[in-house]
Amino acid sequence: MTTTVLPRVNYLNHEHGVASWLLTKDHKRIGILYLIVVAVAFFLGAIFAAGVRMELTTPQGDLVSADTYNKLFTAHGVMMVFFVLIPVVPAILGNFAMPLMIGAKDVAFPKLNLLSWYVFVIGFLFTIAALIFGGVDTGWTFYTPYSSTASNSNVMLTGLGVFIAGFSSILTGLNFMVTIHRMRAPGMTWFRLPLFVWAIYATALVQVLGTPVVAITVLMMALERALGFGIFDPRLGGDPVLFQHLFWFYSHPAVYIMILPPMGAISEVIACFSRKNVFGYSFVAFSSLAIAVFGFLVWAHHLFVAGISPYSAMVFSFLSFAVAIPSAVKTFNWTATLYQGAIWWRAPMMWVFGFIGLFLIGGLTGLFLASLGLDVHLHDTYFVVAHFHYIMVGGAIMGFLAGLHFWWPKMTGRMYSDGAATLSALLVFVGFNLTFGPQFILGYLGMPRRYHVYPDEYQVLNVLSSAGTSILGVGYTLTAVYLIYSLFRGERAGANPWLATGLEWNNTDSPPLPHNFSDLPVVSEGAYEYSKRGMKVA
Amino acid sequence: MPNGAAAHADHHGHHAHHPALQHHFESLEQQHEASTLGMWVFLVTEVMFFGGLLMAYLLYRVWYPGAWAEASLALDIVLGGINTAVLIASSFTMAMAVRAAQTGRHQHTVRWLILTMALGLTFLVIKYFEYAHKFELREVPGPDFEWHGQFPYQAQIFFSLYFGLTGLHALHMIIGVTLLAVITWMAAKGRFTPEWYTPVEMSGLYWHFVDIVWIFLFPLLYLVDRAHGVAQVGV
Amino acid sequence: MLESIPLFPEQASSLAPEVDNLYFFVLAITGFFALLVAVLVVIFAIKYRDRTGNRVGAPITGSIPLELGWSIIPFFVSMAIFVWATVVFFHIVRPPDQTLEIYSTGKRWMWRFQHIDGQSEINELHVPLGRPVKVTFTSEDVLHSLYVPAFRVKADAIPGRYSSIWFTPTKTGQYHLFCAEYCGTKHSGMIGSVYVMDPDEYQAWLSGGGGLSMTARGEQLFQQLGCVSCHLNDGSGRGPSLAGKFGTQETLANGETVNVDDTYLRESILTPQLRLVAGYQPLMPTFQGLVNEEGVMSLIEYIKSLPAAPATGAATQTQAQGR
Incomplete structure (x- = not known):
């Protein structure tokens, strides 16, 4: 392998100083920059969540005032959705790994890539400013007419932050789409692409087609609030429900911006630690595209009780069941990939096992909500809260952590403690189920979401949920601790510590060279040809 | 890796580096293809961006056809018509600028670009007078909105969408003119060659897109039920 | 202590058993698939574990019959859920012909109910046992949502429009009434009770005052x-x-x-x-x-x-x- 003769100059040490980071056009460094901001946003979002859960340990609203509580869950939602979940995999792992995986020296538009990060940070700062100047209490969904007429919190500033951050997502999607189309190394045909790249591509489609719609919707809401436009104002004949249609037209596909890239990362990790081809490669690849396309056709399932016609509800319910199929196909294929594998139990794989367990529950409970007759009862209850946390945290964050543990040696050149990582995956899995499991029961009992005060009989389940949060908190903190520790004391990783396939592992060092490869890679085989490596079959 | 080495040699042995070739591309063609695809994808995002407002437009037009006809009549069809002609002309001059860049005639490129900018500015000035008139008449959505027709409330929604759509379009025009100013400066400096004039071509795509948006907005906003409406006023 | 923790909501309307049966059906199906996958993952993870990291798995790339099977079977299963759920939904949104009409308005942060005969009440709703009731409502300010978990019904209150819910109470008692759509500061205070009464008691309550019909x-x-x-x-x-x-x-x-x-x-x-x-x-x-x-x-x-x-x-x- 060529890596042994490479000089020990890499993308982390070839330039020094703050300016070399803030002005970098290197996709790998930009990925690290995103990692830092997203980590800060995740920390803040987690603090807000802790506030919410502490308040809910007692039925009375005795810890914080109602207004503070409303601002806490709004801040949690805005922070986690727009500044963690949407960028977490595409902007961090996508930026770092995707160009390496397709054998490119960089993304197609490196300056635009850096600009996207600055736009993201500006959006983030606006949102932080909104929180510092008193917060916002509309919920992350900004439903009109509450947001446009009734709320007297910092709706404008938050809306502006979200609007600006949206452009970061649009530009990143555009950049990745062009990169995947035009920057692949010789021989890297579409069906030799790693599945992570397929997932990033499908995500880019959603980012490009969906994000502009929510941007304009938030802008209309802001204009309505500032200038009295009247588009969503029933007093002028406007329709407040139109906002929900436009909002979910983006925000439902946005769910797939959050979950598709982690699914891609899961495919990579499973293939590597089972030492096998991903079962049904083309089905897994096309299911990503199918999810991206169908994802645009199901938005009104958020409006089943918002006065839409029962017949259109029926159509949207049907389509929502249909979009579940490609997700099921992925899950079955991952399971089949394990069959007759040589499964190496290392930390990234532990996160994958956690992901499969939680994503199963999250995905299948989605069927309850797609069922019209059940959704009437379950809509806007804790059942929904539990469902989307299983998908977003159980799925997206677990998937991100699987990917981060997988590529961490590549990013930093160092290994973390495998034992600590396995323990932390276990803690997160247990803590997560304890936190959100009881919420399914609370939801079917009828406890509405966004409640500051609740009837006494719901207390025991709420206390369980809050207790789970503390385990979850310990798990995440542990992850942060050993990862940071590994930066200073971790063992040297070597170019390919997992003996994985893929250009990022086999054609460059860890950490990679400043311009990724010393020689332009030429690809002559599929992404997961472990069987051709001359190793013993288990 | 012999293959890699061959590719490497090929890469360096090929045509000498064009000054505009960025390090991460293998060739000018690849760079040009990437820019073109990027621009088209960007235009798709723009379509979606306007799409949200157009969706609202469509919904309310179906709900309130009477109000739409009434409010649309208050728009100045003459100024709107002139502006349409101005923009179509500017699309022509833009196309000529791209052609001139492609054939390497710098002076022509600069002249056509300046003409395009002038037309763009003409559009904005006319739009300014249209807006100013609406402000005088208090036909601007908000607490001071006044309307003396049958549908005061729904007319306000029409004007919200009118200002939203044309305002967003005007913002795109302003960005377009600024962009052209930069391109003109680059062209005057002789940066473009028939081999590489991608920025001119991309600005052209953008400019045509903004024109096309107006070609949709003009009938949607100014010509709602105009024939029928005029007949009614005639009675 | 444990008995006092509710795990399942009361069934107090004719719709509740319908919804619950559907719920258990979906629970059984999803439970089956969840267990199937989870058990397989655990078995494979243990059976095919390789402690060395130096071996490779069997060269299996996929199987079209399997792919078709696990696309088509879940599709038909989900269609079964879809049909059943849609039938239940139409029962929920289609009131029967003869209903007792009650009007309501939601505003921050209270529900006001207006009976045809003249009684009006705030955050309380009295209804008779065994008779289909239809509540027609709107909102005076922002979005709200009228939700009675024990009846399994809910609909958003939208300013400028009428929404309605209907139910036939099947059990006397006092039940929660919630606002389920976030509406600002005291969203969680916009709650009340539905009282299901025997028809005689209900008549007595009705005649107990109230103004003009x-x-x-x-x-x-x-x-x-x-x-x-x-x-x-x-x-x-x-x-x-x-x-x-x-x-x-x-x-x-x-x-x-x-x-x-x-x-x-x-x-x-x-x-x-x-x-x-x-x-x-x-x-x-x-x-x-x-x-x-x-x-x-x-x-x-x-x-x-x-x-x-x-x-x-x-x-x-x-x-x-x-x-």
Whole structure:
């Protein structure tokens, strides 16, 4: 392998100083920059969540005032959705790994890539400013007419932050789409692409087609609030429900911006630690595209009780069941990939096992909500809260952590403690189920979401949920601790510590060279040809 | 890796580096293809961006056809018509600028670009007078909105969408003119060659897109039920 | 202690068992698939574990029959859920013909219920056992959502529109009533109770006070606001006769037809010109600001109560045009 003769100059040490980071056009460094901001946003979002859960340990609203509580869950939602979940995999792992995986020296538009990060940070700062100047209490969904007429919190500033951050997502999607189309190394045909790249591509489609719609919707809401436009104002004949249609037209596909890239990362990790081809490669690849396309056709399932016609509800319910199929196909294929594998139990794989367990529950409970007759009862209850946390945290964050543990040696050149990582995956899995499991029961009992005060009989389940949060908190903190520790004391990783396939592992060092490869890679085989490596079959 | 080495040699042995070739591309063609695809994808995002407002437009037009006809009549069809002609002309001059860049005639490129900018500015000035008139008449959505027709409330929604759509379009025009100013400066400096004039071509795509948006907005906003409406006023 | 932790909501309406049966069906199906995958993952992870990291798995790349199988079987299973759930949904959104009508308005942060006979109550709703009840409601400010978990019904209250829920209570008692759509500071305080009473007790409660019936109040408003001067019952007025119009179809000036229902009547009171009945001039002023939501509801209730007058003059003409 060529890596042994490479000089020990890499993308982390070839330039020094703050300016070399803030002005970098290197996709790998930009990925690290995103990692830092997203980590800060995740920390803040987690603090807000802790506030919410502490308040809910007692039925009375005795810890914080109602207004503070409303601002806490709004801040949690805005922070986690727009500044963690949407960028977490595409902007961090996508930026770092995707160009390496397709054998490119960089993304197609490196300056635009850096600009996207600055736009993201500006959006983030606006949102932080909104929180510092008193917060916002509309919920992350900004439903009109509450947001446009009734709320007297910092709706404008938050809306502006979200609007600006949206452009970061649009530009990143555009950049990745062009990169995947035009920057692949010789021989890297579409069906030799790693599945992570397929997932990033499908995500880019959603980012490009969906994000502009929510941007304009938030802008209309802001204009309505500032200038009295009247588009969503029933007093002028406007329709407040139109906002929900436009909002979910983006925000439902946005769910797939959050979950598709982690699914891609899961495919990579499973293939590597089972030492096998991903079962049904083309089905897994096309299911990503199918999810991206169908994802645009199901938005009104958020409006089943918002006065839409029962017949259109029926159509949207049907389509929502249909979009579940490609997700099921992925899950079955991952399971089949394990069959007759040589499964190496290392930390990234532990996160994958956690992901499969939680994503199963999250995905299948989605069927309850797609069922019209059940959704009437379950809509806007804790059942929904539990469902989307299983998908977003159980799925997206677990998937991100699987990917981060997988590529961490590549990013930093160092290994973390495998034992600590396995323990932390276990803690997160247990803590997560304890936190959100009881919420399914609370939801079917009828406890509405966004409640500051609740009837006494719901207390025991709420206390369980809050207790789970503390385990979850310990798990995440542990992850942060050993990862940071590994930066200073971790063992040297070597170019390919997992003996994985893929250009990022086999054609460059860890950490990679400043311009990724010393020689332009030429690809002559599929992404997961472990069987051709001359190793013993288990 | 012999293959890699061959590719490497090929890469360096090929045509000498064009000054505009960025390090991460293998060739000018690849760079040009990437820019073109990027621009088209960007235009798709723009379509979606306007799409949200157009969706609202469509919904309310179906709900309130009477109000739409009434409010649309208050728009100045003459100024709107002139502006349409101005923009179509500017699309022509833009196309000529791209052609001139492609054939390497710098002076022509600069002249056509300046003409395009002038037309763009003409559009904005006319739009300014249209807006100013609406402000005088208090036909601007908000607490001071006044309307003396049958549908005061729904007319306000029409004007919200009118200002939203044309305002967003005007913002795109302003960005377009600024962009052209930069391109003109680059062209005057002789940066473009028939081999590489991608920025001119991309600005052209953008400019045509903004024109096309107006070609949709003009009938949607100014010509709602105009024939029928005029007949009614005639009675 | 453990018995006091509820794990399942009470069933107190005829819809509740339907919804719960569906719930258990979906639970069984999803539980089966979840267990199937989870067990397989655990078995494979243990059985095929390789401690060395130096071996590779079997060279299996996929199987078309399997892919088709696990696409098509889940599809049909999900279609079974879809059909059942849709049937239940139509039961939930389609009230039976004869219902006890109750009107309600939500505003931050209370629910006001108005019984036809005149009683009104705040954050409490009294209904009789065993009789289908339909609550028609709207919001005076932002979005709300009327939710009674024990009945398994919910609908958003949207300003400018009417929504409704219906239920037949099957068990006496006191049940939670929630606002389920976030509406600001005291969202979680916008709660109350539904009291399901034996029919006799309910009658006693009804007669226990309250002012004018809604119809009477509607009639009063009809006089006060001057509606009566144009909408003459024999159809000879400047506006169409309203007698017997509720639930019929009307032809509009632009040639379309419209169902005369709550929503159309409300719209015609507040924005009369939007959908004008054919054959009439746009003379009616708007009553927006002159009558509140409950007033509109009373007017609608009054219009509903008007018996069909013998058709004469303009009314016949309109009907003839409609054909």
